[in-house]
Amino acid sequence: MSGRGRVLLVDDDADLLAAASDWLQVSGFEVTAVADPHRVAGRIDETDPDVVVTDIRMPGRDGMALLSDITAGRPDLPVVLMTGHGDVALAVSAMRQGAEDFIEKPYDADHLVSVLDRAVGKRRMGREIARLKRLVAAGDSGGIIGDSSAMRLMRDRIATLAAIDIDVLIIGETGTGKELVARALHDGSPRRAGPFVAVNCAAIPESIFESEVFGHARGAFTGAQAERKGKFEYADGGTIFLDEIESMPAGLQAKILRVLQERQIERLGDNVPRRVDIRVVTAAKTDLGEAIAGGGFRQDLFYRLAGTEIRIPPLRHRKDDIPLLFTHFARMAAQRHGRPDPEIGAAIQTTICAGDWPGNVRELKARAERFALGLDELAGMPASSGGTAGSSLPDRLAAFEIAEIRAAMDACDGRCAMAAERLGIPRRTLNEKLSRFGLRGAVAKD
Template sequence: MSGGPSGKKAEQGQQPSILVVDDDLRMRQLLGETLAGEGFAPQFCGDSREAANILAGQAVDIVITDLMMPHFDGIEILGKAKAANPDCMVILITGYGTIESAVEAIRKGAYDYIQKPFEPDALLLIVARAVEHVRLLRENRRLRRQVAGCRGEELIGTSRQMEELKDFIARIAPFDATVLIQGETGTGKELVARLIHDWSSRRQRNFLPINCGALPETLLESELFGHVQGAFTGAEQDRPGLFEAVDKGTLFLDEINATSPGFQVKLLRVLQEGTFFKVGGREPCRVDVRVVAASNTSLAEEVKVGHFRRDLLYRLNVVTVDIPPLRQHQEDIPLLAHYFLARYGAKYGKEAKTISKESLARLRGHSWPGNVRELQNVLERAVIVSDAPELLPEHLPPLDVDRGSYDGGEARLFSVAEMEKELIAKTLRNTGGHRGRTAEMLGISPASLWRKIKKYGLG
């Protein structure tokens, strides 16, 4: 009955509830002292029938029970505990010569067993592991409940940074102002652009994304502005562009940083005057389009190095939304991981998984240069490769923790070569892999950048 009213009760308490069942008073005393020494406050029961009543009436997290008892034996107590709470961890105490029963108990779902006589520390070790397990189950359940309340397209995250981001988007979305979204690759720029559209009065109209970096200048222009008949070879009739197609809606100009100076001038005109010319056309066309642009580099920096027009930046950044990289809101990693686990579990028809403590530690220890998209890919892969109910470290690809390149916040000395490699990798990421700009930003020649990329295996 996990999740039922009694299940919830056990979940709310900080300490897991422990029930000790043994008909031997001396054993109960020994267990009581051992557990009390570690701060646990178990319930005790000398009669197995009374234990069965307790188990039927309240959700118990951990049961420590003797195997041989009058009335109900340990295996029967195990059955009753599991029936009342499938997540209950049952630890059996077995006497000499009852190992076979203990093995049977494990097969029936007991968590572990310990053989008499035992060292208190040996028992405490098992109990500590069970407590950890209970804590993890609760955490998983809590996160899964949170995820279950999420709709499809949503910004997941409860960190201060994410809450502030959501508030900010909700505040600016209803106004028709042009928005510039900045953030590293994979931080959710397109997702944010869609939310801005969905939360605006244009939501009934189209949202059209176009990747400005993927098209050469002339093609981008005719895509956006359309062309008139005879504008160029092959232009056999007038063709409307995306600006017209999206009239009254939102146009998302992705990778605006990668556009050419010529295109930037034309875009500036649309933003300033609300009009544009089709390629080869003489009549200005008027449209009502909200522009949301995104850049994975800082446009202010691009302006400084002469790659972006200052006046266009001023037109675009009426409102700027900066999305933080995932490493700056690491506390969202568990929730995001569960969200993607549920999403891909449903997509691939696999049972919802829990995430082991070790796996979570690994996910938290990674620096996520590819941000949320990288995390999403890692979890999609994990769902595909594993059929186990628990996500284990072996289902994850090698992460920073394995390479030891992420300091995890601890002071660590780097060699000059290591730092150079890091710096080049980071600059390449920030320029979206643009080697010319990377060389320029680092103040080295393109040839020497090329050599270093080879040397460090970054290409």
């Protein structure tokens, strides 16, 4: 993929073709020039352009015929038409037939570049959306969206552990999707036909925690007029997910440990042990070492939980997934509310990739949904992330650097040495910037 985009330029006027090609190449585009309109189809197959720019009035085969062929065979490939005749009716007809834009000769060179930037951005976003659809349709992602190397590795680990009937501890910051990972483990396991029961350990008051989790016998306490199953019994034959395990009351941790070891529970007020056939998946926001050191978490319980771990990378460490996620959430919100799919161009992608997103995927999803409904124009960075892209010089410079580094790495197929040479900076400097901007996971082949 070239940095600014691949352009297939069609014009029977050799002088104009050469001049336009030179200008676009100087502007950062990769240009394939074609003087014979009959050769266009073959060159499209060879070069896979991001946009086709064609003159309308050409001998033998005009631009309208090319437009018709391209929209029929490659409806996702944008076509920009040029004419020196100022034919308004022809322009209207071309737009109705699917032309991306219409430029009148003699054209302004900067305006042409602007039109091509929009077209390339639309084409690349279309490809991202198609890739997203393939990931979701494949059914092996468990709904976990992301194509960065970190997410591919995590999905592989989930697939491996799902088939093994062992307990798993998930470590991930707030909003990274720990329950989604737990559900993927359940859905990919032999227990998929059984129940999936989620328990938020931080949301249940300590006074009723034992009754909620283990159940109670009739008359176990005032108001217990009938016996009641707890969460563990409801999960029998399936998976129980204990989220925010670090918030579990200290007095109950010993009982949870026994359940993990013995696979049996006793209801509150009852002395009858009950066997439960369950898989236990737990999750914590951070490593439990600090909680153990502070006396808030049992070390033996930690050892029982931590035999197998899945660590979810925060969004700031997989920034290449941000445009994909943002587009997915925005499109889903638009569909729910009967809105047209929002256009998410290069400027918006740069803005969202510059944020830290401390709320991770949950925060990004909320922002994308507001954007899809027209409630957020993304003029600056999310307030919760502390970013101010577009308002302060350092943030604007950072956004510019990110965009240029991404373009160079794309153009060089992820090879750091070549990208550093292209950017005119030492390789060590590029490596430092890749780490600082959270771009390391998606690049660096050498």
